[in-house]
Amino acid sequence: MIALLRHASYIAARSLRHSWKRSALLAIVLGVSLGLPVALTTLLAQASSDMRARASVAPLLLGARGSEADLVFGALFFAAQPARGLAMRDLARVESESLATAVPIAVGATARKTPVVGTTIDYFAATARPAHGRMFATIGECVVGANAARALGGVKPGDRFFTDPASLSDLAGVFPLELTVTGVLAPTQSPDDGAIFVDLRTMWTIRGLGHRHDEPAQSATPGAVIGTVPTATGDNKIAGEALPIARSAAEGVAADFHFHGSTDDFPIDGAIVRPADAKAQAILLGRFTGKDERLQLMRPDVFTERVLERIFGVGRVLGAVAGAIALLVALVAASTFALSIRLRADELALMRRLGASRGSVAVFIAAEAVALVCAGLAIAVAIAACTPLAAPLVLRAASGGL
Amino acid sequence: MTEPRSTSPANSTASAAVAPVLVAPVLAATELVFRRSSGFTLSTPAFALDAGESLAVRGPSGSGKSTLLALLSGELLPASGRVFAAGSEITAASESERRAYRATRCGQVFQTFELVASLDVLANVLLPFRLHGSLTLDAAATAHARELLARVGLADKQRRAIHALSHGERQRVAIARALVTRPRIVLADEPTGNLDPALKRAIAELLLHEARTAGAALVVATHDESILPLFDGMLAIGGGAPQ
Numbered sequence: 075m076i077a078l079l080r081h082a083s084y085i086a087a088r089s090l091r092h093s094w095k096r097s098a099l100l101a102i103v104l105g106v107s108l109g110l111p112v113a114l115t116t117l118l119a120q121a122s123s124d125m126r127a128r129a130s131v132a133p134l135l136l137g138a139r140g141s142e143a144d145l146v147f148g149a150l151f152f153a154a155q156p157a158r159g160l161a162m163r164d165l166a167r168v169e170s171e172s173l174a175t176a177v178p179i180a181v182g183a184t185a186r187k188t189p190v191v192g193t194t195i196d197y198f199a200a201t202a203r204p205a206h207g208r209m210f211a212t213i214g215e216c217v218v219g220a221n222a223a224r225a226l227g228g229v230k231p232g233d234r235f236f237t238d239p240a241s242l243s244d245l246a247g248v249f250p251l252e253l254t255v256t257g258v259l260a261p262t263q264s265p266d267d268g269a270i271f272v273d274l275r276t277m278w279t280i281r282g283l284g285h286r287h288d289e290p291a292q293s294a295t296p297g298a299v300i301g302t303v304p305t306a307t308g309d310n311k312i313a314g315e316a317l318p319i320a321r322s323a324a325e326g327v328a329a330d331f332h333f334h335g336s337t338d339d340f341p342i343d344g345a346i347v348r349p350a351d352a353k354a355q356a357i358l359l360g361r362f363t364g365k366d367e368r369l370q371l372m373r374p375d376v377f378t379e380r381v382l383e384r385i386f387g388v389g390r391v392l393g394a395v396a397g398a399i400a401l402l403v404a405l406v407a408a409s410t411f412a413l414s415i416r417l418r419a420d421e422l423a424l425m426r427r428l429g430a431s432r433g434s435v436a437v438f439i440a441a442e443a444v445a446l447v448c449a450g451l452a453i454a455v456a457i458a459a460c461t462p463l464a465a466p467l468v469l470r471a472a473s474g475g476l
Numbered sequence: 477m478t479e480p481r482s483t484s485p486a487n488s489t490a491s492a493a494v495a496p497v498l499v500a501p502v503l504a505a506t507e508l509v510f511r512r513s514s515g516f517t518l519s520t521p522a523f524a525l526d527a528g529e530s531l532a533v534r535g536p537s538g539s540g541k542s543t544l545l546a547l548l549s550g551e552l553l554p555a556s557g558r559v560f561a562a563g564s565e566i567t568a569a570s571e572s573e574r575r576a577y578r579a580t581r582c583g584q585v586f587q588t589f590e591l592v593a594s595l596d597v598l599a600n601v602l603l604p605f606r607l608h609g610s611l612t613l614d615a616a617a618t619a620h621a622r623e624l625l626a627r628v629g630l631a632d633k634q635r636r637a638i639h640a641l642s643h644g645e646r647q648r649v650a651i652a653r654a655l656v657t658r659p660r661i662v663l664a665d666e667p668t669g670n671l672d673p674a675l676k677r678a679i680a681e682l683l684l685h686e687a688r689t690a691g692a693a694l695v696v697a698t699h700d701e702s703i704l705p706l707f708d709g710m711l712a713i714g715g716g717a718p719q
Contacts, residue, residue, distance in 0.1 A: 079644030081606035085595075090657075424590045427551065429579025430607035431572070 078437055086441035088416075096414060100407050100446050105453020107403035111396040114460040118389045120465040122382045128264055129378040131200055133288075134347035134355065136160065136168055136176060136272030136362075139370045143381075146374050149179045151265045152189040156343045159368060162274075163338040167361065168347050168371070173354040178342040180277040184255065185237045188222045190270045192277025197346070201266050207231030207257030213279055213331045216253040217270045220261035225268070229255050237280050251280050275331070278340050284333040347371065411446065415439055484506060490683045500563060502693040503661050508547055508557035512541070512718075518543050520557075525693035527660070529682055532704050533697040535713030541697035544713065545663045548695060549582050550574030562660040579608035583654030583692065585683065587666035589646040591638045591653075598634040601625060601652045611657060624652040628682060644675040651683055655690055662687045664696040668703060680706055 090097040128150050137145040140157025147154035177199075180192035195209055207230075210216055223229050236250045253272065261267050278284050302309040333340070349355035360463040362371040413424070421436050430438075504524035511517045518540035525531055533541050546552040548559055550566045551574075559566040562581040566574060578584070591600045601621040604615035625634055628648040638646065647667060654662050666677040667683055680696075680703040687694035696707065704710055 077612075078609060085592075085606060088599065089594040420590070421592055424586075424592070425603075425607055427549075427578065427584065427586075427590075427606050428604050429575050431575060434607060 078434060079441070081121070082434075082437045083445075083470065084439035086445050090445055091132050093414070096410075097446060097449075100410060101449035101453060103403055104407050104447065104450025105457065107400040107407075108450060109454035109457030111393055111400060112454065113461040114392060114396055114459065116387065117178040117465055118386065120462065122385070124263070125378050125382060126375070129410065130262075131347060132346040132374050134168075134174070134371055136164070136345040136347050136369060136371050136376050137343065139368055142370070142377050143370065143373050145344055145370070146377050149346070150179050150374060152188050152191055152269050158341065158343075160342050160344065161338065162340050162342060164369060165345055167369070168345070168358055172350060173358055174347045174349040177346040177348075178274055179344045179346065180274060180281075180342045182343065183237050183280045183391055185235055185270055186226055187238065188218075188225050188268065188270055190216070190272060190277065190280065191255075192272050192274045192280075192342075194274060197271070201262060201264070203260060204257030205260035207255070210256050210273050211274070213273065213276050213284070214251065214254055215256045216270050217257040217259055218255055218270050219259050219267040221267040222270055223255075223258045226270075229258070231257055246327070251276070274340075274342070275333070275337075278333065278337070279331060281341075283335075283340055284331050286331045291455055307370040346380050392451065407446075407450075411443060490582060501525055501559070501629065502529075502562060503548065503695065504560045505548065506557045506559075508544070508554045508559070510543055510547060510552060510554045516540070518713070520544055520711065520713065523709075525661075525695070525709075527691045527693060528688045529709070530654055530687065530694040530696065530707045531709045531711055533695060533711045533713060534701075534704060534706040535697075535701060536699060539713040541699075541713055542665050545584075545665050545695065545697050548661070549578050549584060549663055551578070555716070560644070576608060577609055579604055580610055580657055582658045583657065583659035583662040585647070585650045585654045585662070585664035585667045587639070587669040589643075589650050591646055591649055593638050597625065597630060597636050597638070597641070597649055598622070600638065600649055604657050617656070620658075621656050624655055624686075625649075625715050626651050627686065629651075643671055644679065647671060647675075647679050648682065651679075651686060655692070658690060659692055662690075662692045662694045664694070666698055668698065668700050669695060673702075676700060677703060677706075 080159075096465040129146075132150060135145055135149055137149065138157040138159030140159075144154045145156045148156040148357070162178065165178060168174045168176050175196065177194060177196045178192075179197070181189060183192075198209065204217055205220070207217070216225060218229060226235060229235065234252055234253075234256045236252050239250045253270070253276070259266060259271075272280075274282060347358065349358055359371055359373075362369055422439075425435050425438070498647055501524035504522075504652065505520070506522045508520045509517065523531065533544055535541050543552065547554050548561065548566075550559070550561075550569065553567055557567070561577065564573075564577070566577060569577065575652075591711055592603060595603065598618075598621060600615060601624065602618065605611045606662060611617075622631070622634065625631055629698055630645060633645065638649070641649065641706070647670075651667070654664070662683075668679050672681055680700075683696070684694065686707055694707075698704070
């Protein structure tokens with residue numbers, strides 16, 4: 075029996091090698107059809123784990139009334155634009171009476187298609203810290219996530235790059251600003267890895283709310299001054315459109331940037347709210363339930379569970395479909411194999427004429443089938459084993475950066 | 477299997493001073509009758525072959541030459557008549573015994589070469605060793621296969637793929653395969669049927685030479701008149717008798 079199996083293995087191996095294209099195709103088809111449902115399940119599990127982990131960063135999210143999804147995916151995943159209407163002064167409504175602390179988030183700008191996120195240092199209390207360099211401190215400085223650093227060409231502290239000339243949401247505001255990297259964040263397997271973080275003032279500058287220019291009176295540019303306004307201390311110069319606006323905060327002139335108006339009125343897109351305790355959370359949630367309320371305070375974890383429930387519902391359907399497809403593919407592969415055996419009827423008849431028993435010929439065919447199934451299983455196992463490793467990349471690509 | 481009942485008439489010339497010795501022919505058949513459900517009937521006269529002897533079976537296409545070879549190899553059983561081969565009655569043997577006979581004592585050459593495309597030349601010659609448990613594929617068998625390939629002029633093509641060989645070379649491979657188990661009987665069905673005229677005689681002579689060297693009885697079915705004179709005897713299907 076051992077000799078028969080040895081000879082069957084030999085003949086099967088030679089046969090599979092002889093028609094290696096057919097063999098490889100069958101093995102791959104089998105492997106992929108068996109591996110895909112496993113990979114799908116793994117990806118869903120990974121995605122849900124990532125989403126829950128991300129939701130846990132923000133006990134509550136404050137934003138303008140509108141889509142909860144846009145608020146969560148914008149403020150936590152930097153992949154959507156929350157509804158407009160939230161301003162810095164609104165944070166006082168959640169921070170009053172020491173009920174909570176709020177971390178503002180402003181999104182909507184990009185640099186080489188990588189999202190730029192405006193926030194404060196407090197944001198990093200519960201997330202990543204720089205693995206290299208330091209946090210941003212002034213206008214024009216940024217820290218980049220681990221993946222973003224790679225996407226930007228392997229930037230490191232000291233490197234500079236410009237933000238993209240048009241933002242996704244502010245088509246009217248085209249204000250590229252040169253950013254200087256001060257640090258690269260340690261990887262966290264979260265959306266932070268794929269983002270560029272700047273101070274809120276930097277984000278407002280990108281949005282055109284802050285700028286730096288020469289003193290109009292001292293500018294040599296023709297048309298820099300278009301008039302004067304007399305005051306008690308002398309004439310104030312009226313700056314013209316020709317006055318050059320600087321688009322870089324490098325070379326130690328960050329302090330020269332200024333904003334017109336109160337920053338309390340400046341816009342933000344959301345705020346991570348960390349209540350002092352459960353009671354504070356309940357009080358805060360109650361504050362934003364009014365019929366005419368223009369803001370919303372929501373629980374990202376509750377929203378995430380609702381989304382995951384739908385995703386898993388779809389996932390179950392997809393899993394069933396994938397299972398049915400796997401079954402169909404297995405049947406097609408089996409019939410293809412059977413056809414190939416029929417095409418080799420002369421070869422099998424020769425074996426019989428040379429003295430092989432029906433059982434021996436069956437063992438030869440079975441050995442070939444087993445080898446193909448084993449190759450298919452190996453591919454399926456490889457897909458299943460690689461899925462957790464590739465899941466972050468796949469999920470990032472599939473979700474458009476969520 | 478039952479023991480053969482016939483003796484060779486060749487011993488009739490033995491000296492009177494020597495005690496008579498009963499020597500069975502390597503291959504013998506009584507009158508055979510085989511019928512197909514289609515109505516085809518094959519009748520052949522009795523014949524016997526000693527070691528090293530050759531017999532050409534001639535007849536037009538469809539006359540039953542291949543059927544006779546199948547009866548001699550035990551693939552088919554006659555409606556009447558008996559076949560004795562290599563010391564046993566094939567027609568009384570079980571299916572597995574006849575299979576073992578084909579694998580170990582009966583080499584076969586086919587008109588369309590019947591080689592396995594996925595195996596190289598040497599592996600095709602050694603194929604019988606992989607098909608039947610009573611044969612052992614060892615170094616001696618491999619050495620014998622290499623020697624046979626050298627004798628048929630394929631010493632330098634042992635690792636060639638079958639599709640890379642000419643028709644003549646493929647038939648040489650088939651001849652080497654038929655002889656690799658050191659069979660007592662070699663059956664060849666139109667071995668020159670697919671070859672160029674220039675190759676026919678060369679292949680027939682090679683087959684005869686190798687069978688004689690191996691001491692095997694050779695039966696060749698052919699309708700090629702040009703090679704008939706090479707054989708020790710001839711059996712015409714359809715009323716003919718061994719000459």
